Amino acid sequence: MTMSDIIKVMLIDDHALFRKGVGQMISADPHFEVVGEAASGQEGLDLAQKLLPDMVLIDLNMKGMNGLETLRRFKATTLNARYIVLTVSDAEDDLLEALRAGADGYLLKDMEPEDLCANLLKATTGVTVLQDSLTEVLKHALLEPTVRKTTSDAALTEREHEILECLADGMNNKTIARKLGISDTTVKVHIKNLLRKLNLTSRLEAAVWKHQNTPKG
Incomplete structure (x- = not known):
């Protein structure tokens, strides 16, 4: 060409x-x-x-x-x-x-x-x-060796933290999108990324994980 x-x-x-x-x-x-x-x-x-x-x-x-x-x-x-x-x-x-x-x-x-x-x-x-x-x-x-991350929320971005909170509150993608002023597609991408970072496989696991790892006030 x-x-x-x-x-x-x-x-x-x-x-x-x-x-x-x-x-x-x-x-x-x-x-x-x-x-x-x-x-x-x-x-x-x-x-x-x-x-x-x-x-x-x-x-x-x-x-x-x-x-x-x-x-x-x-x-x-x-x-x-x-x-x-x-x-x-x-x-x-x-x-x-x-x-x-x-x-x-x-x-x-x-x-x-x-x-x-x-x-x-x-x-x-x-x-x-x-x-x-x-x-x-x-x-x-390329510089970092591929290692299995330990289950920690330290690597999550601020937006991923917000979405994790929403998942813990049982919100669906549309509700999360409305609350945060972003698109459904963007919500899905963030959920996929935070599940990968936390070594989890579903939004339900993420909600449970958040409840278990939130300090009791």
């Missing part, structure tokens, strides 16, 4: 409004043409065989087949495309799993529109593109 070619892009994300918004941003750049959108991994896989895009943008957190599984399946096809993960998750595990699965880039949904297009353009040259803020995450992952 030469830089003068129009780059055909396909979007896979289960949020219609986000697809539309990103599609408009990318289409405004003369280097790109958005040739298709899909609301699920399977729909994206099917559509790509017909549209043959040069680049596929994939969300990580989707209902049904998630972004990582979608990416793995794409890599098993004969489609010659660049695969960029575009997500809200800046978790180390998600970044490493995506790179291991063959992602050509890992970008966050809160990046500036002009930065998004610049990174996508760079990815067409064969460079693996990473959101600037994630280079430190990757460096930490």
